[in-house]
Amino acid sequence: MKKIMTIIIGAGLISVVTAGLNAQNQKYLTIKGSDTMVHLVSAWAETYMKENPGIEISVTGGGSGTGIAALINGTTDIAASSRDIKPKEVDLAKENNVMPLETKVALDGIAVAVNPANPVKELSMSQLKKIFTGEVDNWNQVGGNDEKIIVLSRESSSGTYVFFMEHVLDKHDYTKNARLMPATSAIVQAIAEDKTAIGYIGLGYAEESKNKIKVIPVKKDDNSTAVYPSEETVKNGSYPISRGLFLYTKTAISYSGIIREFLNFCLSEEGQKIVTDNGYVTVN
Amino acid sequence: MNKENLIKYILAGAASTSILIVILIFMFLFKEAVPFLKKPGISALINQDWRPVSFFNESFGIIPLFTGSVLVTLLATALALPFGVIGAVYISEIASVYEREIFKPFIEVLAGIPSVVIGFFGLVVLAPVIKSTFNLPSGLTAFTGAVLLALMAIPTIISISEDAIRSVPKSYKEASLALGASKLQTIWKVTVPAALSGIVAAVMLGMGRVIGETMAVLMVTGNAPLTAFNPFTSVRTMTATIAAEMGEVAFGSIHYRALFCVGIVLLVVTFIINLVAQKFLRKYKI
Numbered sequence: 001m002k003k004i005m006t007i008i009i010g011a012g013l014i015s016v017v018t019a020g021l022n023a024q025n026q027k028y029l030t031i032k033g034s035d036t037m038v039h040l041v042s043a044w045a046e047t048y049m050k051e052n053p054g055i056e057i058s059v060t061g062g063g064s065g066t067g068i069a070a071l072i073n074g075t076t077d078i079a080a081s082s083r084d085i086k087p088k089e090v091d092l093a094k095e096n097n098v099m100p101l102e103t104k105v106a107l108d109g110i111a112v113a114v115n116p117a118n119p120v121k122e123l124s125m126s127q128l129k130k131i132f133t134g135e136v137d138n139w140n141q142v143g144g145n146d147e148k149i150i151v152l153s154r155e156s157s158s159g160t161y162v163f164f165m166e167h168v169l170d171k172h173d174y175t176k177n178a179r180l181m182p183a184t185s186a187i188v189q190a191i192a193e194d195k196t197a198i199g200y201i202g203l204g205y206a207e208e209s210k211n212k213i214k215v216i217p218v219k220k221d222d223n224s225t226a227v228y229p230s231e232e233t234v235k236n237g238s239y240p241i242s243r244g245l246f247l248y249t250k251t252a253i254s255y256s257g258i259i260r261e262f263l264n265f266c267l268s269e270e271g272q273k274i275v276t277d278n279g280y281v282t283v284n
Numbered sequence: 285m286n287k288e289n290l291i292k293y294i295l296a297g298a299a300s301t302s303i304l305i306v307i308l309i310f311m312f313l314f315k316e317a318v319p320f321l322k323k324p325g326i327s328a329l330i331n332q333d334w335r336p337v338s339f340f341n342e343s344f345g346i347i348p349l350f351t352g353s354v355l356v357t358l359l360a361t362a363l364a365l366p367f368g369v370i371g372a373v374y375i376s377e378i379a380s381v382y383e384r385e386i387f388k389p390f391i392e393v394l395a396g397i398p399s400v401v402i403g404f405f406g407l408v409v410l411a412p413v414i415k416s417t418f419n420l421p422s423g424l425t426a427f428t429g430a431v432l433l434a435l436m437a438i439p440t441i442i443s444i445s446e447d448a449i450r451s452v453p454k455s456y457k458e459a460s461l462a463l464g465a466s467k468l469q470t471i472w473k474v475t476v477p478a479a480l481s482g483i484v485a486a487v488m489l490g491m492g493r494v495i496g497e498t499m500a501v502l503m504v505t506g507n508a509p510l511t512a513f514n515p516f517t518s519v520r521t522m523t524a525t526i527a528a529e530m531g532e533v534a535f536g537s538i539h540y541r542a543l544f545c546v547g548i549v550l551l552v553v554t555f556i557i558n559l560v561a562q563k564f565l566r567k568y569k570i
């Protein structure tokens with residue numbers, strides 16, 4: 001009887017101890033924010049978890065603003081954001097004794113493309129806005145032939161849809177006549193078929209489909225020169241439809257332990273290869 | 285005895301699975317949609333604008349989606365009807381046994397082609413053809429979608445119509461021929477009218493297939509939410525909307541609830557079409 005008790009107590013003790021050890025080894029990391037970046041961050045997290053068993057990273061979307069708010073409230077370790085932190089948010093963070101630290105982890109550029117037969121050579125940001133909101137609906141208003149413009153867009157579920165709406169359309173709504181395509185490949189196919197179509201696609205795709213479509217250089221404003229989107233012009237910021245993708249961390253703990261390791265991984269050669277695989281531009 | 289009862293219950297259980305599933309699906313759809321019907325309310329759905337993602341004014345008007353589905357479905361049915369019915373008449377009444385052996389497998393193959401393959405064919409091959417034939421600015425139109433859907437509805441219409449035509453009693457035809465009517469006269473004046481309710485049911489079931497079809501229309505109709513009854517404009521169907529938007533929508537948001545409302549409308553429409561078809565089917569069996 002006594003023997004049995006001992007065994008039970010012993011087993012109990014062992015399990016308590018091992019549970020304690022497990023808890024110490026188990027590491028959780030939460031990343032919250034930008035919907036655009038969800039796929040990229042998830043790809044990083046998956047590879048990182050595979051290489052570092054015992055570490056668990058949970059990635060959720062909700063938008064850049066949600067992510068930064070969560071960082072300030074302390075409900076996430078890292079905030080993913082596809083825009084710079086606003087001064088207002090920095091003030092709010094200071095009030096809560098948080099000093100957000102920005103790490104630029106990738107760049108994102110969106111190319112505007114038309115059919116190779118389209119004579120239009122360049123477009124300005126304001127012309128793009130007018131085309132995509134429907135204010136201009138004929139190519140002759142922007143230097144082309146007298147033909148109706150067919151506007152192609154991604155589906156509203158796409159992060160690029162929102163990005164384009166925010167930065168090019170200045171937060172105005174797309175024209176109702178915009179055809180919403182289920183995938184980037186469908187946009188490329190439609191542009192290749194329709195002589196009067198215009199659409200936007202990720203840089204990676206634009207490179208791949210060079211022989212089917214014509215990528216249009218974009219002018220920041222009416223006085224500047226038109227810039228062709230490429231890895232280089234996105235990197236040096238001269239191409240206007242581009243942005244940085246950021247991870248924000250709290251300064252106090254960001255340079256310790258797992259958070260630093262994860263950020264280093266994102267910036268490493270392997271991490272940046274994932275950036276390219278996801279159709280974004282590397283930072284270095 | 286007990287054992288026999290047990291087996292009976294097991295069989296009954298298996299047979300009623302589909303009833304249970306239909307009820308569960310209805311319940312699930314309503315559960316997810318009810319918060320939308322409370323706030324912002326059903327009136328928000330009766331609106332001309334489907335603009336689920338916007339910085340300033342979101343709008344969840346289901347009217348353009350509904351008319352889009354109706355337009356594509358009616359066009360597809362109109363296109364499939366002559367091919368389906370005339371094809372069925374030929375196969376069941378005129379074709380030789382040898383011809384029938386060739387036709388039937390091909391019809392079955394057509395029925396079995398995955399809709400995404402048909403959609404891709406539509407995007408790459410059919411859309412450019414329609415664009416140049418009708419001299420349109422873009423080939424991504426309701427008509428393009430309707431042609432693809434007609435391809436999918438034809439096998440359904442042929443198979444069920446053929447059954448209906450075959451089950452017309454031989455005595456009807458013999459009486460007609462004995463009175464001196466030609467073979468063609470017999471077919472169009474006696475056999476087809478006698479099988480009419482079955483043929484109507486076949487067309488209704490074809491419509492049911494068409495209205496629920498997603499992938500092919502998503503790829504070729506352009507998906508612009510316009511309330512238009514012009515076959516050569518872009519339309520956005522209810523099915524395409526759900527398929528395109530459900531993947532990324534924030535769980536529990538108004539947009540998410542609105543998509544469930546679209547699902548309910550779609551389910552109710554399909555349900556009605558099937559009910560009507562069943563009614564016609566029953567009529568011709570008597």
